[in-house]
Amino acid sequence: MEIRQLRYVVRLAETLHFGRAAQLEHIAQSAFSGHVARLERELGVQLFDRSPHRVALTPAGAAFVERAEQILAQLAEAAADALTYSPSHQQVLRIGMFAEAAGELTPVILSVYRELRPDVRLEFTELTMVDQLEKLVSDEVDVTIVRAPFEDDRIRLRPIFSEPRVAALPRSHPLADAASISVDDLLDEPFATAATGAPAGWASYWTCDDRRGEQSRVATRVRSVGESLMAISCLGAVDTFPQTAARLFHHSGVAYVPLRDAAPSTVATAARLSDRRPHVHAFAVAVERAVEGHLAGVPGAVRAQAA
Incomplete structure (x- = not known):
């Protein structure tokens, strides 16, 4: 069983058309059909019902495709994890900052980060009220320093401190x-x-x-x-x-x-939930160390509790 065979079966399940599936995979239809048939022989089960005008998944095919999709997704994640250790993918951290960012703590965070990861170049983007989430989820920046509240299942929000x-x-x-x-x-x-x-x-x-x-x-x-x-x-x-x-x-x-009775404001860092690169995680470590040693430098700030 080959990885490409898993990919071809998943593609055919998506299109239910040998010609279109082969075209999307940039392979001749005869070769594509041969790979699917060879996999069925190896498994000893028919994955697709074929007729002159219709292609349909069999129950066995549906079960196989579901597991094949999981395997391909895991392989993609493994490849992405391995790629994070390539210096060419670790040399830049793009930081988005809204307004005053973390105030007096901001330069401390950046100084600690440079100590942790001197191999990483820092780039900065100023965020506005309307793009502070969009630039992160669209991969224009890697981490942001923003003001809560936010609710978005694509990001991980880590509170830094709260203040009046x-x-x-x-x-x-x-x-x-x-x-x-x-x-x-x-x-x-x-x-x-x-x-x-x-x-x-x-x-x-x-x-x-x-x-x-x-x-x-x-x-x-x-x-x-x-x-x-x-x-x-x-x-x-x-x-x-x-x-x-x-x-x-x-x-x-x-x-x-x-404002004596206003709910406090919380400053936080945000990163994409799917982004597990080491140099991105190092930013969270830098923030934690900066808070531990220097939060007193932000008048009126108290350490925020994670939600």
Whole structure:
């Protein structure tokens, strides 16, 4: 029994047409048919019923194809695992970062990673509100540093730390000089809302829809923190930011006011569930070591618990 015979049988089960199956496998139809027939003789069982106008799987064929698909998938995974040890596949780690990433912890994470994997070159991509998941699942980046919440069965999300949120208000807002405010104080305000394409649950978290019980008023749609700051300062919009962003994104027209009862913001790393390459896993190790030794460098941050 040969691997190509398993592949040919699976292909024929997909098409139920010898000519099309052979064409897809780039082999002459006579040779393709010969391989299938030879496998049936070797097994001592008929996998396909053949007639001049119809090809159909037999019960034995259906059972065989199911197992053949599993074997081919396992072989593909084994090949991918072996390939990860090739230097040409380990030399670049593409990191996507949204906004302030992990704040003051970001350079620590990258420094630890370079110590762990000095053979890997780092490349960086700035993510927006609308592409922070898409760039990861479409293989444009390998790992990301993002802000939860996210729910997507294609990715593995690892929380790094949690911290308080603040309200981002126009300097002219009546509450701009308050020592702190409640989320309830924002519910009737027009928000700088994430543009179409942002994950729904993620977008509604920042506009406090869970407290309001419905969608917020929309001042304008934005794709980045920079656009949100412009909307706040120029259009009278409001928004909520993580405390780290308030430290790192200064704007003369924006006041940051602590939110005493807002759900905390969690920063996390994300990677594709299917990506088991060693240099990708090393990034998670670097994050863990950075948190263990340097989390105190992020004011107000507490270690996040895995979901």
